[in-house]
Amino acid sequence: MSETKMPKIYMSFRNNQKAIEVPNGLRTVIRKCIAETLRVTDFVGDADVSVTLVDNERIKRINKEFRDKNKVTDVISFPLGAYDEYDINPENGAYMLGDIVISMEKAHAQAIEYGHSLIREVGFLATHSTLHLLGYDHEDDPDGEKVMLELQDRVLNNLKITRE
Secondary structure, eight states, X not given: OOOOOOOOEEEEEEEOOOSSOOOTTHHHHHHHHXXXXXXXXTOOSOEEEEEEEEOHHHHHHHHHHHHOOOSOOSEEEEESSOTTOOOBXXXXXXXXXXXXXXXXXXXXXXXXXXXXXXXXXXXXXXXXXXXXXXXXXXXXXXXXXHHHHHHHHHHHHHTTOOOO
């Protein structure tokens, strides 16, 4: 896979939770993870992505409503199209990839469980979710999990976001 230039990311960012303090620089890390994911997957063009931080209660409701799973999860992706079929935002000319919803409470718990920083965990979740926005799948594709893990590791290593 050849690597393309870094795309421009138009990101709307909302913090709709109060359970976990958002670390300084988290928004920048999320943007960099999205951009690097697009670069290593050879995505051509700029991208428009919405990122919302929520608490466990809210992500559980979203998971139940949209995935019929009545449980807390760490991240949910809402793709707005399939690769090469994304709508273009008329305001900025970027491909509208979709929405990323991250539970900060779940991310915080996982960061503690895995022994790394909250920034690293949210960076991982943003990368994972961006791959879903691009059509990568680990639930229905037997090889998808391996491919996604390799790409996630590559993105985080390229950005020097390591397990501390």
